[in-house]
Amino acid sequence: MDALTASPSPDPAALRLAGNLPEWNPEADDILIVREIRDETADVKTFVLAPKEPCIFRYAPGQFLTLDLTINGEAINRCYTISSAPTRPHTLAITVKRVPGGPVSNFLHDHVKVGGELRAVGPMGDFSCFQKGTPSPTPRYLFLSGGSGITPLMSMARTFHDLGEPRDIVFVHAARSPADIIFRHELELMARNQKGSFRFAPICEGDSPFEPWHGLRGRLNLGLVNHIAPDFKEREIFVCGPAPFMAAVREMLKGAGFDMSRHHEESFDFAALAIDEPEIAADVIAAEGLQAVEQAPEPQVATYTIEFAKQKRTIECRSDMFVLDAARRAGVRLPSSCSKGLCGTCKSKLVSGTVEMKHGGGIRQREIDAGMALLCCSKPTSDLVVDR
Structure with a gap:
Protein backbone atom coordinates (compact mmCIF):
# COMPACT_ATOMS: atom_id res chain seq x y z
CA MET A 1 0.00 0.00 0.00
CA ASP A 2 1.25 3.46 -0.83
CA ALA A 3 2.62 5.37 2.17
CA LEU A 4 0.27 8.27 1.39
CA THR A 5 -2.81 6.04 1.58
CA ALA A 6 -1.74 3.82 4.49
CA SER A 7 -4.04 3.90 7.52
CA PRO A 8 -2.48 5.76 10.43
CA SER A 9 -1.66 3.78 13.56
CA PRO A 10 -4.31 4.22 16.25
CA ASP A 11 -3.44 6.76 18.92
CA PRO A 12 -2.64 4.90 22.17
CA ALA A 13 -4.53 7.57 24.11
CA ALA A 14 -7.60 7.05 21.92
CA LEU A 15 -7.42 3.29 22.58
CA ARG A 16 -7.41 3.91 26.32
CA LEU A 17 -10.50 6.10 26.04
CA ALA A 18 -12.42 3.49 24.08
CA GLY A 19 -15.59 2.19 25.68
CA ASN A 20 -16.10 -1.24 27.22
CA LEU A 21 -12.52 -1.62 28.39
CA PRO A 22 -11.87 -4.63 30.65
CA GLU A 23 -10.97 -4.25 34.29
CA TRP A 24 -7.29 -4.62 35.23
CA ASN A 25 -6.63 -8.14 36.45
CA PRO A 26 -3.26 -8.60 38.20
CA GLU A 27 -3.76 -12.37 38.10
CA ALA A 28 -3.55 -12.20 34.31
CA ASP A 29 -0.92 -9.43 34.01
CA ASP A 30 0.53 -7.72 37.07
CA ILE A 31 2.87 -5.35 35.23
CA LEU A 32 2.12 -1.63 35.40
CA ILE A 33 3.93 1.00 33.31
CA VAL A 34 5.15 4.22 34.93
CA ARG A 35 3.49 6.92 32.83
CA GLU A 36 4.51 9.98 34.84
CA ILE A 37 6.51 10.95 37.93
CA ARG A 38 5.59 14.13 39.79
CA ASP A 39 7.55 15.91 42.49
CA GLU A 40 5.09 16.77 45.26
CA THR A 41 7.64 18.05 47.80
CA ALA A 42 11.42 17.76 48.15
CA ASP A 43 11.11 14.20 49.44
CA VAL A 44 7.74 13.04 48.08
CA LYS A 45 7.03 11.78 44.56
CA THR A 46 3.85 10.57 42.86
CA PHE A 47 4.12 7.68 40.41
CA VAL A 48 1.31 7.51 37.85
CA LEU A 49 0.78 3.93 36.65
CA ALA A 50 -1.17 2.30 33.83
CA PRO A 51 -1.59 -1.26 32.54
CA LYS A 52 0.34 -2.36 29.45
CA GLU A 53 -2.87 -3.05 27.55
CA PRO A 54 -5.87 -0.70 27.62
CA CYS A 55 -8.05 -1.46 30.65
CA ILE A 56 -9.37 0.36 33.70
CA PHE A 57 -8.88 0.27 37.46
CA ARG A 58 -11.77 -0.22 39.87
CA TYR A 59 -11.27 0.43 43.58
CA ALA A 60 -12.71 2.24 46.56
CA PRO A 61 -10.94 5.50 47.50
CA GLY A 62 -8.67 4.70 50.44
CA GLN A 63 -7.57 1.24 49.27
CA PHE A 64 -3.93 0.26 48.75
CA LEU A 65 -1.71 -1.46 46.20
CA THR A 66 1.08 -3.94 46.99
CA LEU A 67 4.25 -3.60 44.91
CA ASP A 68 6.23 -6.76 44.23
CA LEU A 69 9.84 -5.61 43.86
CA THR A 70 13.29 -7.14 43.52
CA ILE A 71 15.95 -4.91 45.08
CA PRO A 89 -9.97 4.92 36.07
CA HIS A 90 -7.43 4.79 33.25
CA THR A 91 -4.45 5.39 35.54
CA LEU A 92 -3.62 4.81 39.17
CA ALA A 93 -1.17 6.76 41.32
CA ILE A 94 0.85 6.09 44.46
CA THR A 95 2.58 8.85 46.40
CA VAL A 96 5.82 7.86 48.13
CA LYS A 97 7.81 9.71 50.76
CA ARG A 98 11.54 9.03 50.82
CA VAL A 99 12.48 7.40 54.12
CA PRO A 100 16.14 7.70 55.18
CA GLY A 101 17.59 4.20 54.88
CA GLY A 102 14.34 2.81 53.49
CA PRO A 103 15.19 0.29 50.75
CA VAL A 104 11.93 0.59 48.82
CA SER A 105 11.24 4.33 48.95
CA ASN A 106 14.83 5.14 47.97
CA PHE A 107 14.72 2.58 45.16
CA LEU A 108 11.53 4.13 43.78
CA HIS A 109 12.86 7.69 44.07
CA ASP A 110 16.33 6.98 42.64
CA HIS A 111 15.89 4.21 40.09
CA VAL A 112 12.34 4.10 38.75
CA LYS A 113 11.91 6.19 35.59
CA VAL A 114 9.06 7.05 33.24
CA GLY A 115 8.48 4.04 30.99
CA GLY A 116 9.69 1.64 33.66
CA GLU A 117 7.71 -1.36 34.87
CA LEU A 118 6.46 -2.24 38.33
CA ARG A 119 4.73 -5.46 39.38
CA ALA A 120 1.72 -5.03 41.64
CA VAL A 121 -1.30 -6.75 43.15
CA GLY A 122 -4.51 -5.20 44.42
CA PRO A 123 -6.30 -2.94 45.04
CA MET A 124 -7.17 -4.09 48.57
CA GLY A 125 -8.22 -2.76 51.97
CA ASP A 126 -11.36 -1.56 53.71
CA PHE A 127 -10.33 1.93 54.90
CA SER A 128 -12.76 4.01 52.87
CA CYS A 129 -15.69 6.37 53.30
CA PHE A 130 -17.31 4.48 50.43
CA GLN A 131 -19.13 1.35 51.50
CA LYS A 132 -19.46 -1.34 48.82
CA GLY A 133 -18.69 1.15 46.08
CA THR A 134 -21.10 3.91 47.16
CA PRO A 135 -20.52 6.92 49.42
CA SER A 136 -21.51 6.58 53.05
CA PRO A 137 -24.77 8.43 53.75
CA THR A 138 -22.96 10.59 56.32
CA PRO A 139 -23.18 14.21 55.08
CA ARG A 140 -20.25 15.60 57.11
CA TYR A 141 -16.68 14.39 57.40
CA LEU A 142 -13.51 15.38 59.24
CA PHE A 143 -10.31 14.11 57.62
CA LEU A 144 -7.21 14.16 59.87
CA SER A 145 -3.88 13.32 58.21
CA GLY A 146 -0.24 13.53 59.14
CA GLY A 147 2.68 13.47 56.71
CA SER A 148 2.38 10.92 53.90
CA GLY A 149 -0.76 9.58 55.60
CA ILE A 150 -2.58 12.15 53.49
CA THR A 151 -2.81 9.74 50.51
CA PRO A 152 -6.00 7.73 51.27
CA LEU A 153 -7.83 10.86 52.41
CA MET A 154 -6.70 12.64 49.25
CA SER A 155 -8.17 9.82 47.19
CA MET A 156 -11.49 10.25 49.01
CA ALA A 157 -11.43 14.06 48.63
CA ARG A 158 -10.57 13.84 44.93
CA THR A 159 -13.42 11.39 44.39
CA PHE A 160 -16.03 13.64 46.01
CA HIS A 161 -14.62 16.62 44.06
CA ASP A 162 -14.86 14.80 40.73
CA LEU A 163 -18.38 13.57 41.48
CA GLY A 164 -19.56 17.02 42.55
CA GLU A 165 -21.02 15.44 45.68
CA PRO A 166 -22.49 18.02 48.13
CA ARG A 167 -20.53 16.77 51.13
CA ASP A 168 -19.37 18.92 54.03
CA ILE A 169 -15.67 17.98 54.39
CA VAL A 170 -13.09 19.55 56.69
CA PHE A 171 -9.63 18.35 55.67
CA VAL A 172 -6.95 18.91 58.35
CA HIS A 173 -3.36 18.06 57.46
CA ALA A 174 -0.37 18.21 59.84
CA ALA A 175 3.06 18.89 58.32
CA ARG A 176 6.49 19.93 59.51
CA SER A 177 6.57 23.10 57.40
CA PRO A 178 4.67 24.72 54.50
CA ALA A 179 7.17 23.18 52.08
CA ASP A 180 6.15 19.73 53.36
CA ILE A 181 2.41 20.10 52.72
CA ILE A 182 1.71 17.36 50.15
CA PHE A 183 -0.90 18.26 47.48
CA ARG A 184 -1.11 21.78 48.94
CA HIS A 185 -2.01 23.64 45.75
CA GLU A 186 -4.57 21.05 44.64
CA LEU A 187 -6.27 21.06 48.03
CA GLU A 188 -6.40 24.86 47.99
CA LEU A 189 -7.94 24.70 44.50
CA MET A 190 -10.54 22.16 45.68
CA ALA A 191 -11.43 24.49 48.55
CA ARG A 192 -11.95 27.35 46.09
CA ASN A 193 -14.01 25.17 43.77
CA GLN A 194 -16.20 23.85 46.59
CA LYS A 195 -16.74 26.95 48.71
CA GLY A 196 -18.99 26.25 51.62
CA SER A 197 -18.65 22.47 51.45
CA PHE A 198 -14.88 21.77 51.48
CA ARG A 199 -12.43 23.40 53.87
CA PHE A 200 -8.70 22.76 53.91
CA ALA A 201 -6.85 23.51 57.16
CA PRO A 202 -3.11 22.77 57.13
CA ILE A 203 -1.17 22.91 60.41
CA CYS A 204 2.59 23.39 60.40
CA GLU A 205 5.09 22.91 63.21
CA GLY A 206 7.41 25.59 61.86
CA ASP A 207 8.52 27.74 58.93
CA SER A 208 10.22 26.72 55.71
CA PRO A 209 13.64 28.26 54.92
CA PHE A 210 12.11 30.60 52.33
CA GLU A 211 8.51 30.73 53.53
CA PRO A 212 7.38 31.83 56.96
CA TRP A 213 4.14 30.15 58.05
CA HIS A 214 1.27 32.46 59.00
CA GLY A 215 -1.41 29.79 59.36
CA LEU A 216 -2.25 27.37 62.16
CA ARG A 217 0.92 26.38 64.00
CA GLY A 218 1.99 23.54 66.28
CA ARG A 219 0.87 19.94 66.55
CA LEU A 220 -2.67 18.70 66.21
CA ASN A 221 -4.51 18.94 69.52
CA LEU A 222 -8.06 19.21 70.82
CA GLY A 223 -7.92 23.00 70.93
CA LEU A 224 -7.05 23.18 67.23
CA VAL A 225 -9.70 20.62 66.33
CA ASN A 226 -12.32 22.65 68.25
CA HIS A 227 -11.17 25.81 66.47
CA ILE A 228 -11.22 24.27 62.99
CA ALA A 229 -14.32 22.07 63.34
CA PRO A 230 -16.29 22.96 66.49
CA ASP A 231 -18.95 20.45 65.39
CA PHE A 232 -16.40 17.59 65.14
CA LYS A 233 -18.48 15.36 67.46
CA GLU A 234 -21.21 15.33 64.82
CA ARG A 235 -18.87 14.30 62.01
CA GLU A 236 -17.54 11.00 60.70
CA ILE A 237 -13.77 11.12 61.31
CA PHE A 238 -11.16 9.41 59.13
CA VAL A 239 -7.54 9.40 60.33
CA CYS A 240 -4.29 8.35 58.65
CA GLY A 241 -0.66 9.06 59.46
CA PRO A 242 2.29 7.60 61.34
CA ALA A 243 1.31 5.19 64.12
CA PRO A 244 2.11 7.71 66.93
CA PHE A 245 -0.06 10.33 65.18
CA MET A 246 -3.02 7.97 64.92
CA ALA A 247 -2.60 6.83 68.53
CA ALA A 248 -2.54 10.44 69.75
CA VAL A 249 -5.68 11.29 67.76
CA ARG A 250 -7.44 8.21 69.12
CA GLU A 251 -6.72 9.17 72.72
CA MET A 252 -7.63 12.81 72.07
CA LEU A 253 -11.04 11.87 70.67
CA LYS A 254 -11.74 9.38 73.47
CA GLY A 255 -10.87 12.03 76.05
CA ALA A 256 -13.24 14.48 74.35
CA GLY A 257 -16.11 12.02 74.61
CA PHE A 258 -16.30 11.40 70.87
CA ASP A 259 -18.44 8.46 69.72
CA MET A 260 -15.62 6.14 68.59
CA SER A 261 -17.97 4.13 66.39
CA ARG A 262 -17.65 7.12 64.04
CA HIS A 263 -13.84 7.05 64.16
CA HIS A 264 -12.03 5.26 61.34
CA GLU A 265 -8.28 4.87 60.97
CA GLU A 266 -5.97 3.14 58.55
CA SER A 267 -5.30 -0.16 60.28
CA PHE A 268 -1.87 -0.78 58.74
CA ASP A 269 1.39 0.82 59.75
CA PHE A 270 3.36 -0.17 56.68
CA ALA A 271 6.58 1.25 58.07
CA ALA A 272 6.75 -0.99 61.12
CA LEU A 273 6.21 -4.53 62.24
CA ALA A 274 2.79 -5.30 63.64
CA ILE A 275 2.70 -5.66 67.41
CA ASP A 276 1.39 -8.70 69.22
CA GLU A 277 -1.75 -8.06 71.23
CA PRO A 278 -1.16 -8.84 74.93
CA GLU A 279 -2.83 -11.86 76.39
CA ILE A 280 -5.27 -11.43 79.32
CA ALA A 281 -3.62 -12.74 82.47
CA ALA A 282 -5.43 -14.46 85.36
CA ASP A 283 -4.75 -11.59 87.78
CA VAL A 284 -6.32 -9.12 85.32
CA ILE A 285 -9.43 -11.30 85.16
CA ALA A 286 -9.61 -11.27 88.96
CA ALA A 287 -9.05 -7.51 89.16
CA GLU A 288 -11.88 -6.90 86.70
CA GLY A 289 -14.24 -8.99 88.82
CA LEU A 290 -14.82 -11.54 86.09
CA GLN A 291 -16.00 -14.95 87.14
CA ALA A 292 -13.42 -17.64 86.54
CA VAL A 293 -14.81 -20.58 84.62
CA GLU A 294 -13.23 -23.99 84.88
CA GLN A 295 -11.80 -24.81 81.49
CA ALA A 296 -11.97 -28.21 79.89
CA PRO A 297 -8.59 -29.79 79.16
CA GLU A 298 -7.21 -28.60 75.85
CA PRO A 299 -7.00 -31.25 73.15
CA GLN A 300 -3.57 -32.42 72.14
CA VAL A 301 -2.18 -30.19 69.41
CA ALA A 302 0.67 -31.16 67.12
CA THR A 303 3.87 -29.11 67.25
CA TYR A 304 6.17 -28.67 64.27
CA THR A 305 9.65 -27.24 63.74
CA ILE A 306 10.05 -24.13 61.56
CA GLU A 307 13.52 -23.52 60.17
CA PHE A 308 14.33 -20.05 58.82
CA ALA A 309 17.13 -20.95 56.45
CA LYS A 310 18.78 -17.54 55.91
CA GLN A 311 18.67 -16.57 59.59
CA LYS A 312 19.80 -20.05 60.67
CA ARG A 313 17.07 -20.14 63.32
CA THR A 314 14.76 -23.02 64.18
CA ILE A 315 11.66 -22.61 66.33
CA GLU A 316 8.64 -24.64 67.32
CA CYS A 317 5.11 -23.81 66.19
CA ARG A 318 1.84 -25.41 67.20
CA SER A 319 -0.49 -26.46 64.42
CA ASP A 320 -3.14 -24.03 65.70
CA MET A 321 -0.78 -21.00 65.60
CA PHE A 322 0.19 -18.79 62.68
CA VAL A 323 3.85 -19.07 61.69
CA LEU A 324 4.37 -15.30 62.00
CA ASP A 325 3.01 -15.26 65.57
CA ALA A 326 5.29 -18.12 66.59
CA ALA A 327 8.28 -16.39 65.00
CA ARG A 328 7.60 -13.14 66.87
CA ARG A 329 7.31 -14.92 70.20
CA ALA A 330 10.65 -16.58 69.53
CA GLY A 331 12.28 -13.26 68.65
CA VAL A 332 12.65 -13.97 64.92
CA ARG A 333 12.24 -10.71 63.03
CA LEU A 334 10.24 -11.00 59.82
CA PRO A 335 8.69 -8.37 57.52
CA SER A 336 4.97 -7.89 58.10
CA SER A 337 2.33 -5.17 58.04
CA CYS A 338 -1.33 -6.09 58.12
CA SER A 339 -1.26 -9.54 59.79
CA LYS A 340 -4.53 -10.24 57.95
CA GLY A 341 -3.35 -11.88 54.73
CA LEU A 342 -4.05 -8.70 52.75
CA CYS A 343 -0.87 -6.82 52.02
CA GLY A 344 1.62 -9.53 51.00
CA THR A 345 4.51 -8.07 53.03
CA CYS A 346 5.23 -11.37 54.80
CA LYS A 347 5.14 -13.45 51.61
CA SER A 348 7.82 -16.13 51.82
CA LYS A 349 9.04 -19.16 49.90
CA LEU A 350 8.49 -22.54 51.54
CA VAL A 351 11.57 -24.62 50.75
CA SER A 352 9.82 -27.66 52.18
CA GLY A 353 6.72 -28.50 54.15
CA THR A 354 3.03 -27.61 53.94
CA VAL A 355 0.71 -25.08 55.57
CA GLU A 356 -2.99 -24.34 55.91
CA MET A 357 -3.45 -20.78 54.63
CA LYS A 358 -6.57 -18.59 54.60
CA HIS A 359 -5.56 -15.27 53.07
CA GLY A 360 -7.39 -12.06 52.24
CA GLY A 361 -6.08 -11.52 48.71
CA GLY A 362 -2.43 -10.67 49.36
CA ILE A 363 -1.06 -13.56 47.31
CA ARG A 364 -1.76 -14.79 43.79
CA GLN A 365 -2.76 -18.36 43.01
CA ARG A 366 0.29 -18.84 40.80
CA GLU A 367 2.51 -17.82 43.71
CA ILE A 368 0.79 -20.37 45.94
CA ASP A 369 1.35 -22.99 43.22
CA ALA A 370 5.05 -22.00 43.21
CA GLY A 371 5.37 -22.68 46.95
CA MET A 372 4.88 -19.18 48.36
CA ALA A 373 2.88 -18.50 51.52
CA LEU A 374 1.79 -15.59 53.70
CA LEU A 375 3.23 -16.39 57.12
CA CYS A 376 0.72 -14.19 58.94
CA CYS A 377 -2.19 -16.42 57.98
CA SER A 378 -0.48 -19.80 57.57
CA LYS A 379 -0.61 -22.61 60.14
CA PRO A 380 1.88 -25.46 59.73
CA THR A 381 0.67 -28.92 58.80
CA SER A 382 4.20 -30.36 58.79
CA ASP A 383 7.76 -29.32 59.63
CA LEU A 384 8.75 -26.31 57.52
CA VAL A 385 11.87 -24.80 55.98
CA VAL A 386 11.27 -21.13 55.10
CA ASP A 387 13.56 -19.12 52.81
CA ARG A 388 13.97 -16.29 55.29
Missing part, protein backbone atom coordinates in the same frame (compact mmCIF):
# COMPACT_ATOMS: atom_id res chain seq x y z
CA ASN A 72 19.59 -6.03 45.17
CA GLY A 73 18.46 -9.57 44.45
CA GLU A 74 15.96 -9.65 47.32
CA ALA A 75 12.21 -9.98 46.81
CA ILE A 76 10.38 -7.26 48.76
CA ASN A 77 6.66 -6.52 48.96
CA ARG A 78 5.56 -3.07 50.04
CA CYS A 79 2.10 -1.52 50.32
CA TYR A 80 1.24 1.99 49.21
CA THR A 81 -2.15 3.64 49.47
CA ILE A 82 -3.61 4.79 46.15
CA SER A 83 -3.66 8.59 46.06
CA SER A 84 -5.59 8.95 42.80
CA ALA A 85 -9.38 8.77 42.46
CA PRO A 86 -11.38 5.90 40.92
CA THR A 87 -13.36 8.53 39.02
CA ARG A 88 -10.32 8.66 36.69
